[in-house]
Amino acid sequence: MTSKSKRKLTEGLFLTPTVLAFLVVQIIPFIYGIYYSFTDWTGTGAATKMVGLENYIKIFQDKGFLHSFLITLEFTILNVIAVNVIAFLISLLVTSEIRGRNIYRAGFFVPNLIGGIVLGSIWQFIFSSILPSIGQALNIAGLSKSLITNTNTVMFTMVTVNTWQYAGYIMLIFVAAIQGIPKSVLEAAEVDGAPYWRRIRSIQIPLMANSFTISLFLTLTNSFKMYDVNVALTNGGPTGLWSKTIVNSSELLALNIYNTAFKYNKMAQGQAKAVIFFLVLVVFSVIQVSWNKSKEVEM
Amino acid sequence: MQAEHVHHEHPIERMAGSKPHPGRRLALEIVTFILFILFMMPFLIVVLNSMRTNAEIINQPVGWPENAGNLFANIKSVWENPTFNFLNALRDSVIITVLSLAIISICSAMAAWVLVRNKTKWSNFLFMMYVAAMVIPFQVVMFPLVTWFRDLGNFLHFPMLRSYQGIIFAYLGFGEAMSIFIFHGFIKGVPLELEEAADIDGCTRAGTFFRIVLPLLQPVFVTVLVLNGLWIWNDYLLPLLLLGAGGEIRTIPLAVQGFIGSFVKQWHLIMVSTLLAMLPIIILYIFAQKYIVQGMVDGSIK
Numbered sequence: 001m002t003s004k005s006k007r008k009l010t011e012g013l014f015l016t017p018t019v020l021a022f023l024v025v026q027i028i029p030f031i032y033g034i035y036y037s038f039t040d041w042t043g044t045g046a047a048t049k050m051v052g053l054e055n056y057i058k059i060f061q062d063k064g065f066l067h068s069f070l071i072t073l074e075f076t077i078l079n080v081i082a083v084n085v086i087a088f089l090i091s092l093l094v095t096s097e098i099r100g101r102n103i104y105r106a107g108f109f110v111p112n113l114i115g116g117i118v119l120g121s122i123w124q125f126i127f128s129s130i131l132p133s134i135g136q137a138l139n140i141a142g143l144s145k146s147l148i149t150n151t152n153t154v155m156f157t158m159v160t161v162n163t164w165q166y167a168g169y170i171m172l173i174f175v176a177a178i179q180g181i182p183k184s185v186l187e188a189a190e191v192d193g194a195p196y197w198r199r200i201r202s203i204q205i206p207l208m209a210n211s212f213t214i215s216l217f218l219t220l221t222n223s224f225k226m227y228d229v230n231v232a233l234t235n236g237g238p239t240g241l242w243s244k245t246i247v248n249s250s251e252l253l254a255l256n257i258y259n260t261a262f263k264y265n266k267m268a269q270g271q272a273k274a275v276i277f278f279l280v281l282v283v284f285s286v287i288q289v290s291w292n293k294s295k296e297v298e299m
Numbered sequence: 300m301q302a303e304h305v306h307h308e309h310p311i312e313r314m315a316g317s318k319p320h321p322g323r324r325l326a327l328e329i330v331t332f333i334l335f336i337l338f339m340m341p342f343l344i345v346v347l348n349s350m351r352t353n354a355e356i357i358n359q360p361v362g363w364p365e366n367a368g369n370l371f372a373n374i375k376s377v378w379e380n381p382t383f384n385f386l387n388a389l390r391d392s393v394i395i396t397v398l399s400l401a402i403i404s405i406c407s408a409m410a411a412w413v414l415v416r417n418k419t420k421w422s423n424f425l426f427m428m429y430v431a432a433m434v435i436p437f438q439v440v441m442f443p444l445v446t447w448f449r450d451l452g453n454f455l456h457f458p459m460l461r462s463y464q465g466i467i468f469a470y471l472g473f474g475e476a477m478s479i480f481i482f483h484g485f486i487k488g489v490p491l492e493l494e495e496a497a498d499i500d501g502c503t504r505a506g507t508f509f510r511i512v513l514p515l516l517q518p519v520f521v522t523v524l525v526l527n528g529l530w531i532w533n534d535y536l537l538p539l540l541l542l543g544a545g546g547e548i549r550t551i552p553l554a555v556q557g558f559i560g561s562f563v564k565q566w567h568l569i570m571v572s573t574l575l576a577m578l579p580i581i582i583l584y585i586f587a588q589k590y591i592v593q594g595m596v597d598g599s600i601k
Contacts, residue, residue, distance in 0.1 A: 010504040014409040025472020032443035115533030133360040
């Protein structure tokens, strides 16, 4: 064997495991997934037949899905705002002149180490037992019952848990960005007498623009895909009335997709919902890419 | 504008600005401390309620443990609980996470290196496929994945469901795109001269990679290991689908979810189960905090 063909062989072998796994785990199921969404697939090996757009028509007539879609958007918007605002404020605190900055930075990140299933269970206890007990003791009507079984407050509980989990991570990104700002720039502003908030608004924030884009899209896609905390904290409940239909008032899209397939045994419809879910995420990334491109031009 | 004027009129005060401002510092420290306590409160609640009996919690959800020694009794009953089976779950989580990480990082580094050093139409195409695949959410492939893994396992007589090999292979497939992307960005900056020198010295292509290139990738390995490690360790949905809720192989998130499902409202036991579930990663964080933080930050920026 010539050294050139030997070299080609090595390189081919180096690519084999990842290409194989990519095909088997992502590409083939993806193609199957698109195909199944146009069939009457039941998840078993039984023969499937094409049904055209029937699944898509059905899911758009499904009030539960529409409701789920809307509350997922609501959750995403609320969560993106809450996570970024809180993470930004914490990042300012832990980069200020306070003592023990490093301990705080490490501590605020801890919730991010732990999975949504465990966190969701802990917070379920807090919202259903601890807070109502405090509410009763202090005679606060809004707090004296479980916040999870109330259709008006259940969204608040999910945003709280996710913000608590995620803010520490976004804080780290902001802290890295703040540390990347040349000290001389901030000192010059300080010597010129620019007050604290002015320095943050006119110097720090514009110089952190890149990290805001990163955190915005990270939180956007992560909120939209939220699943674990949803399962462990509320599991979609409680049931509520929306548009004259009974719906699960906190069932976000990822959970709705799962339940459609496995709880209600509508595999093909669940798959069609997943395709829609995928398309929305594609739109998010197209926006992100074009946003980044437009930034590059400015610079 | 007003404030700026005032400052310009007091040159001495301007100079003072560069020194720490004691009053402001104290105020910031108090705010940070209160916020920090609020952030840590759920963990405190877990620890305190792990030390209480169920009757104590039901009578008075907010309260100090009457006898902290109950912690050991509670841990004992959760530890010995066959539904939870913590040691088995810990073992399975460690096996799956460690093997997946080793395979993802080595295989992705090999692939990224070939893709960077071979500038052909095909390598560009493959790289673009990996980048594009990062958009694919798990939800759109998860149902077909389960049936297809079952069929594939039957066909090969090599079970892909409810087996270590199946889930580890799946983690390679889901983790490699981002990992290759990260390695790719790093290897582009590695000078070619070192590899050329090794080539001239008669090193084989594989030898060049394992002896010359791989050691240089150390900093970016941290990023790949941390990002994939936290995800795999805490992942719930993929193990649920590929291993099943009541299967032989159970990761920690599956065990916690199963335990909570069968001990509804037994908060003292649920709190202990979450405490046990959190301990391994918190202990790891105490020792490897620097690397975990660095990996998370680098990974987000790439």
